[in-house]
Amino acid sequence: MQEIKFYSGENIPLELHKVRIVQKLHLVPIERRLEALYEGGFNTFRLSTKDVFLDMLTDSGTNAMSDNQLAAMMQGDDAYAGSQSFYRLEKAVQDVLGKKYLLPVHQGRAAENIIALAYVKKGSLVPMNYHFTTAMAHITDKGGQIVELLYDEAYVVNSDHPFKGNMNIEKLEEVIKRHSAANIPFIRMEASTNLIGGQPFSVQNLRDVRAIADKYGIRIVLDCSLLGENAYLVLKREEEFKNSDMATVLKTMTGLADLCYFSARKISSSRGGGMCTDRLEIMKELEALVPLYEGFLTYGGISVREIEAMAVGLYETLDETMICQSPNFIKYLVDSLYAKGVPMIKPAGVLGAHVDAMQVCAHIPQTEYPAGALAAALFLISGIRGMERGSISNQRDEEGNETYADMELLRLAVPRRVFTLSQIKYVEDRMHWLYDNRELIGGLRFVYEPPVLRFFMGGLEPTSDWPQKLMAKFKADFGESL
Numbered sequence: 201m202q203e204i205k206f207y208s209g210e211n212i213p214l215e216l217h218k219v220r221i222v223q224k225l226h227l228v229p230i231e232r233r234l235e236a237l238y239e240g241g242f243n244t245f246r247l248s249t250k251d252v253f254l255d256m257l258t259d260s261g262t263n264a265m266s267d268n269q270l271a272a273m274m275q276g277d278d279a280y281a282g283s284q285s286f287y288r289l290e291k292a293v294q295d296v297l298g299k300k301y302l303l304p305v306h307q308g309r310a311a312e313n314i315i316a317l318a319y320v321k322k323g324s325l326v327p328m329n330y331h332f333t334t335a336m337a338h339i340t341d342k343g344g345q346i347v348e349l350l351y352d353e354a355y356v357v358n359s360d361h362p363f364k365g366n367m368n369i370e371k372l373e374e375v376i377k378r379h380s381a382a383n384i385p386f387i388r389m390e391a392s393t394n395l396i397g398g399q400p401f402s403v404q405n406l407r408d409v410r411a412i413a414d415k416y417g418i419r420i421v422l423d424c425s426l427l428g429e430n431a432y433l434v435l436k437r438e439e440e441f442k443n444s445d446m447a448t449v450l451k452t453m454t455g456l457a458d459l460c461y462f463s464a465r466k467i468s469s470s471r472g473g474g475m476c477t478d479r480l481e482i483m484k485e486l487e488a489l490v491p492l493y494e495g496f497l498t499y500g501g502i503s504v505r506e507i508e509a510m511a512v513g514l515y516e517t518l519d520e521t522m523i524c525q526s527p528n529f530i531k532y533l534v535d536s537l538y539a540k541g542v543p544m545i546k547p548a549g550v551l552g553a554h555v556d557a558m559q560v561c562a563h564i565p566q567t568e569y570p571a572g573a574l575a576a577a578l579f580l581i582s583g584i585r586g587m588e589r590g591s592i593s594n595q596r597d598e599e600g601n602e603t604y605a606d607m608e609l610l611r612l613a614v615p616r617r618v619f620t621l622s623q624i625k626y627v628e629d630r631m632h633w634l635y636d637n638r639e640l641i642g643g644l645r646f647v648y649e650p651p652v653l654r655f656f657m658g659g660l661e662p663t664s665d666w667p668q669k670l671m672a673k674f675k676a677d678f679g680e681s682l
């Protein structure tokens with residue numbers, strides 16, 4: 201794709217689409233935002249959107265659809281079995297992801313459940329580049345364990361490594377030798393590794409994983425939820441693909457996996473999910489579970505309208521001008537905050553900008569959840585809702601001990617095609633102010649802790665009156681401004 205240069209020399213990501221449907225936003229006063237935090241247990245998942253100005257919680261199911269997607273929804277063929285909508289989606293999966301068989305499921309984690317049900321048992325070990333919360337929960341739920349095999353550079357916050365999501369090949373082989381291939385049902389590769397800052401892996405790395413998998417006869421399962429953006433960054437960063445296109449990169453990557461699954465809430469900017477494979481025996485093993493947990497094989501718990509939007513959205517993944525908006529906005533936000541001294545995960549990845557809470561809140565011990573505290577503080581002073589991706593998002597171990605996260609991150613998701621550049625500049629401005637006032641942020645403690653996936657519904661409270669003090673400083677600096 202050709203870059204568009206500005207006469208001023210400024211590096212500005214230019215949208216190659218226009219906005220034709222709008223939704224009014226509300227910025228409520230800071231006093232109300234403070235109340236909302238107490239009502240929601242200082243957990244941004246529990247906020248109501250009526251109190252949220254810019255919703256940067258997630259890129260899941262919050263992306264803007266195109267005119268063509270909305271138009272396609274009108275063609276939804278309501279049928280329990282044999283719906284034409286399904287066949288259109290199946291064709292899109294064949295064309296874009298290059299896989300013959302498609303099994304629809306209601307969202308990404310449903311695929312993770314079914315894959316784990318089919319292949320994971322007590323004593324199983326699943327090597328992966330890095331875990332995703334729901335992927336790990338479904339594997340451990342079935343008695344399996346995971347092992348994460350990134351290279352050390354993945355954990356370096358300020359890096360210029362283009363592919364921090366790469367699997368450590370030497371460690372992978374070591375793990376297989378130590379545990380025996382018979383106990384390893386599959387190797388899981390996650391495109392644009394979500395929890396370390398949306399960091400991609402290279403095609404070459406996936407080829408290397410394939411070589412090991414073949415040597416030991418192990419399947420590769422590819423999590424394609426963020427595959428479009430991973431492919432876009434391959435075009436930008438991997439020499440071999442400099443003059444290639446999205447279609448080639450996508451098919452090259454999926455072609456290296458035995459089984460692919462995806463959350464359509466991300467890839468294809470719709471809602472739903474799916475599993476796809478070229479291998480009949482894998483399809484048969486999974487097929488039996490779909491009607492039990494999801495729905496009949498031609499809808500899998502998804503509305504036919506969403507299936508139509510998914511099919512069109514998959515084709516749009518091939519269009520660089522559509523796929524580049526979110527990663528380019530993220531890069532703009534990461535680079536501009538970094539220039540102001542805010543510690544950010546670098547290089548910029550996909551799905552969101554990630555602030556390094558471990559550094560911003562260096563005065564808050566990990567036992568008091570620095571990333572959760574930073575998320576709450578940013579909401580308080582701006583109405584911007586980010587997501588904690590740190591120790592609160594981790595599960596306790598079997599003995600009930602805390603397992604502290606490798607990284608304490610505040611993720612500011614940039615849903616696809618949703619925000620404008622002035623909104624991104626507001627995020628930059630308020631995060632900059634918060635960074636300059638970071639000493640006022642204090643810790644959090646749990647008052648209600650659910651046993652599984654505690655980050656969704658858990659309730660916390662501040663360890664002191666720091667929110668009130670932060671609010672007072674905000675009012676002193678901004679006066680009557682919201």
Ligand SMILES: *Cc1c(COP(=O)(O)O)cnc(C)c1O
Binds near residue numbers: 335426466
């Ligand atoms: C979101 C996500 C999932 C889970 O998908 P849902 O549709 O939210 O259930 C799995 N893997 C990755 C990498 C994701 O980003």
